[in-house]
Amino acid sequence: MLKRYERTRALVEGDPALARAIVCEVEREQGAEALVVLDEPREELVMVQARETAQGSLFFLGEALMTSCRVRVGDEVGLGLVLGSDRCRAYELAVVDAAFSGADGDAWASRWDAALRTELARIEARDELDARRIATTKVDFSTMDVLTSCSELDGTSRTTNGAVDEARIKRPQPADGGEGR
Helix, strand or coil: CCCHHHHHHHHHHCCHHHHHHHHHHHHHHHCCCCEEEEEEEEEEEEEEEEECCCCCCEEEEEEEEEEEEEEEECCEEEEEEEECCCHHHHHHHHHHHHHHHCCCHHHHHHHHHHHHHHHHHHHHHHHHHHHHHHHCCCCCHHHCCCCCECHHHHCCEECCCCCECHHHCCCCCCCCCCCCC
8 A cells, every 4th residue: 555645745736636546535425424624724924944955954935825624534734735825735745645644544445545555656657757858958067068269258268177278368458558556
């Protein structure tokens, strides 16, 4: 069976119809009285942390909009968190989280495992294709030819090792024709 992270990834990044189908089945089987919305879906701002690569220290990158929802299915509480504004998706994730965490969690997991794995495989294939497309634009700076003429930029030229060719530098002349200071 899939881990919680894998299941959530399939539901968040995958086809929204899969999450809706699971929620419809949970609502149908559990009944309206067993499913209680504790916190209506709502948008919130959260601080996004990032790690600085040179020293490894944490810092706050900025704020991000997220949507959260809490529900109870039977005796289990589920939490749905989505980056951005998507109230339906937050509700669906909360219901799935509660249903899969409850006493019948293994039954739900085995029932939906194949569909979730298929969706996860589709997501991973899409990500692999994106990675291959991005890799085609990669530049290897260690094998690039060095610019041989910078005359358009600063009137100098550079040798293949990047040293400035002093003979080609155009120095500004003072207006009075003298050497200046």
